[in-house]
Amino acid sequence: MRVDVSSARGPYPVVVEPGALARAAAEIEAAAPDATARVIVTDENVDAHHGEALRERLRPSGVVVLPPGEEGKTFRAVEGLLDRLVEHGLDRRGVVVAAGGGVVTDLAGFAAAIHLRGVRSVLLPTSLLAMVDAAIGGKTGVDTPRGKNLVGAFWPPRLVLSDPALLGSLPRREWIGGLAEVVKTALIADASLFEELEATSVDALRADPRAAAGTVARCARAKAELCSRDERDDGERQLLNLGHTIGHALEAATGFRGLSHGEAVAVGLVTEARLAERLGLAADGLAARIAALCRRLELPVRGPAVEVAHVRSFLRADKKREGRALRFALPVAVGHVERVDVADEAAIDLALAEAVAESA
């Protein structure tokens, strides 16, 4: 599958194909023919599995290996990475090649956006989450103690190359986290995918590379289309925030330690569906149906014990706030999501109370 994403800096291809890593060098050459230097940015886990293949195939000017994990997605980490790019001689015509999950593509993409006021990036997502979501659409950034992705840039890459064969080495828990974004995308844009997911399981998907590759391609295409129509997230693209408004606040409220991103999104999907029901936007039963699919895919439907007021304080710092109301993407039905400004704080609090463990 190959689809072009439109951006203010020109279109770029998203390629999803088992075995694509083998021709990464040629694809990068085509996307950035005059590149003076290529620096690979990756993390320790990806390096352990794919580092050798990446070095052999891409012959980089340098490799920067970051510690893994969302807790490393900080301003300080970007500062260190920028220093390393200078050390490796990455000048204005160099290319940053980010090989990893969403943390690596967000962080390295952001470093590319601000190194020498912007150099080109190429993304080689290695996790399910990055292949279906994080690597597509040009959003880059880091977390701050006040919330997720509060600092960043829109910086479209020159190429996104996904090789679903790499998912064979992805730990089971990361597979599960990525499936939260798959469920989200299906809810927004692909009702038949949602139904197929209702008839599968984590292990069935992991055991069937062809089915997994097909799922990645469908989600990547759906995201590419939304981002092409609304690069800067002023309109339709905001549908992709489904599950994330509450998910991000939960992640921040638990110090990015209680839940993985995907797990937080799953809780967010269920909670926002409950909010949609409470506001009369969705028919009763939608939240239960989403919760059943999440449970089937071994995703949580409720977060750890944390005070509702604490979660609410992070919602208030949300990028999507418009004056007093909070902007949500809320599910109306499977395959139909709408953007809604919610000023009803009581309804939000009730939904939040259901999103966290009862002991809180």
Add this chain to the structure above:
Amino acid sequence: MRVDVSSARGPYPVVVEPGALARAAAEIEAAAPDATARVIVTDENVDAHHGEALRERLRPSGVVVLPPGEEGKTFRAVEGLLDRLVEHGLDRRGVVVAAGGGVVTDLAGFAAAIHLRGVRSVLLPTSLLAMVDAAIGGKTGVDTPRGKNLVGAFWPPRLVLSDPALLGSLPRREWIGGLAEVVKTALIADASLFEELEATSVDALRADPRAAAGTVARCARAKAELCSRDERDDGERQLLNLGHTIGHALEAATGFRGLSHGEAVAVGLVTEARLAERLGLAADGLAARIAALCRRLELPVRGPAVEVAHVRSFLRADKKREGRALRFALPVAVGHVERVDVADEAAIDLALAEAVAESA
């Protein structure tokens, strides 16, 4: 004077007019009619002189007062500023109003570029240097220990409003620094301004607000036109690097303490003219003429004692490097500057040796 600058994110006006600060609120309102919050970013010196007027006229949601000086233009300072923007409730539709010299407009402009992946900025330059150069063209960024502006973004403001009446409170040394950028602009684009400068003095300019306002307007227009034709600095805009390739390296090599930016640029202008003569691009005498004007305007023509090899190491990290050659903007004659890739390291070293004090 009012001129529109083209940018990928749409045109924005640059206004130069004595007394313009009095109608800053209306101009900002016109440039960002739906703004939810306005946060003023300034420094202690500007706050002491103009803080009260700014607060009264703009009724901001918050004011962030930074310590003054180039040494504060760091990644850490941006991190702190981003936190303050969140504290002051600056959401996606808020506006960052940067009121100050080049350090403030570069730093606050960069914070605006990466806060919530980009919010609007308005620049109210208060120094001669910022009015004629730094505030125009959308370049934002910070220094790193490895060099000036190595980290940053192109982030066009929505409005640049210059009130030359504010220059009345500008310290004499800062006037002199700003004049280096005036000389640079005249060398590139305005031979008659260069000749007028050869017949004036620092005190004459400071004593004649009308002449000063006219000079600011001519330089601002020249810069606006170059940036409109080449926003991302891939071509013609690079002429504005005149004096800066060597100037930046000197600043970095002296730890940003030996020379002010303007002083470093003056040394750079003379040194690059000498390089142009040595390469046979400029007629003999041009460097002497530029040096005479710099001396007349009380600008240095030689930097402090520092090792040539040390300066060269910073030249090598320059953003404008293209492979092995260094890209310079070199003066051919007054009013005529050309971009030249210089691979002749001996010529560069000889020019550098003349740029630093003899004891080095």
